[in-house]
Amino acid sequence: MQAPKDAIVIDGSEGEGGGQILRTSLALSLITGRPFHLVKLRARRHKPGLLRQHLTAVRAATSVGAAKVQGDALGSQELVFQPGPVKHGDYSFSVGSAGSVTLVLQTVIWPLLHAPGTSNLSFEGGTHNPMAPPFEFIAEVFLPLLRRMGAQVQANLDRVGFYPAGGGRFTAKVTGGEPLQPLHWHDRGQVVRRQARAIYANLPKSIADRELRAVQNLLGWERSELRAIEVESAGPGNALLLSVEFEHGSELFSAFGEKRISAEQVAARVVKELGEHLGSEAPVGPHLADQLLIPLALAGGGSFRSHALTQHTLTNMEIVGRFLPVKFEVTDAPAGTRRVAVAPR
Template identity: 30%
Template sequence: MLAAQTICCIDGSFGEGGGQIIRNAVSLSTLLSKPISIQNVRFNRRPPGLRKQHEAGIRLAADIASAKTVGVHQGSTSVEFTPSRLELPRVLAADPGTAGSTTLLLQVALPCLLFSSSTSIESALTLRGGTNASMAPQIDYTLQVFLPFLRRRFGVDIGLKIVQRGYFPKGGGSIYCTIPPLSKPLQAITILERGPIKKIWGEARVGGLPVVIANKMKAAAEAKLIAKGLSSGLIRIDALRERQQDAVASGGGIVLWAETENGCVIGGSCVSTRDKDPSQVGEEAAQSLLDNLQHDECVDEHLQDQMIIFMALAEGKSTVRTGPLTEHTRTAIHVAELMTTARFTVEKIGSGAHTIACEGIGYKPAFECP
């Protein structure tokens, strides 16, 4: 009986001490029917405690898991989440009412909605908020890097449509996702050889602003990449201005991604802000990509932490080469090991590269607790 289960206590100040602990813990709690208590919520953020975005994510997971919650309100530093029965497929929506990132809301819901052995019907999810927000992967990163990774490596084909863009700082955008159910456990992955770069793509976008801003971001990013030795023939960056009806707020951003001959996709990005010249935004996106390419890693810094929950749930041993470990990744590993029987090993290779290996739990769609 669920009531007799021991509550898993989690210290929200561990590692990066931010929202990722909440997202991963709530997702795993939902899948494993394991009650959790999180103390010191967002301890390393100022101000600490839940923001509207985190509140919306927890309530979304609670809808999926028919969960009881305590302390789910803005500013709360203590949260309890007690899941019950998952009933899938579902048609769901979440809206923090702020510019909170839609991609971070997706990180909460996606693992929960993937597993359903009772039907072949997709779940559908509408998420509102910031699509190109600060302090989170932009929606274009999700489209061009994260979702292709899930499709190629784990065989998970998520549908995602941008209904309207919501640029930083106002937000107000909307995305629509379809999540097909899995009929068997995820299979372990091995990605150790990146291979040569065959193309660098990019999109510099603005909404409600002159297209010249997008052109400046594009030009600066191209110049930075070429100055660091990348051939101009490898680079294709488009400058785009959204139609008025396709963007709710004025703003912009640039996302770059490098494709390699072995099927790896490495990203880099930057969001436009009022205090940054467009050329600086383009240069910072290019530098982000260059930083993620310098250690021959097969996944970039954002994919590094997002893949951890899927490695933990997969069946068998996964091994992935990456760059320097981020605090987000260390935190994701900590939560996965705390809540499941998955075990990770991290090995440093040379000056900055690492391999992350995981013996996954082989989570089955029937919702048994492994």
């Protein structure tokens, strides 16, 4: 492939070696106007190269940014992306499988927030995929934080799409042009509300009931905090969501039903993750920490307190720094937590 001489060359096998490298590169390329040449794309994955959700993210970025692209094909392990001007409008993006559409949103949201104008977006595919944040995480945890930073963005779920059938749909409205403001979040405050939701489709309700009963036994939550929710979906599926609203923000953890995995095992898995978060005193969980890097970098500053950082987050820090003149400073904080601060480089 022929890449522009000024293209940023990125080795997709570095660090975590997954799709976040691609999504961050696409978003920041559109914002900065800098082309990139990505090689060894998703090299650390069982199925390397572009899967459907990654290809949809590439084509979504190409659409909103009038970009020129080479290598946009299923299985491709090399991509050259030359951005054009970001254009607002009405867009529809379909993965064509159960691949995560919440991750496609997280590709195009940044350039659309950066450029003046309003866009109405429609996403079809997997809304509840074990390898990505479920829609409720986006709507209840992530977007409220962006609105605190001054972003104008809303999202609504029309239809749940479980893995492997997909068929889900949600819409979003993004109005850009206002600069993001720094966010400083170090204390979560007292618990305001707790909720366990067992979402299921085309499966017996007893599965959801067993999950909730296990949550109640493990956490001691009240029956009023437990909900079994039957939804319509193209195929069978089940997700157990544990959300906690604090005075200064919310967190949500999820686990998904699988064949040969009992309802009690699903519950134990997500309860363990929530327990680690509650025991850490950190307001920001490991998945949210990764997703806060781009908005804080675009704001030019900000900080938060989180758990020990994942390789996913550390890799994302490296990619953000390749496009934007910022640096991430990670230091020890009280109670075994880590403080992440963004500052100009």
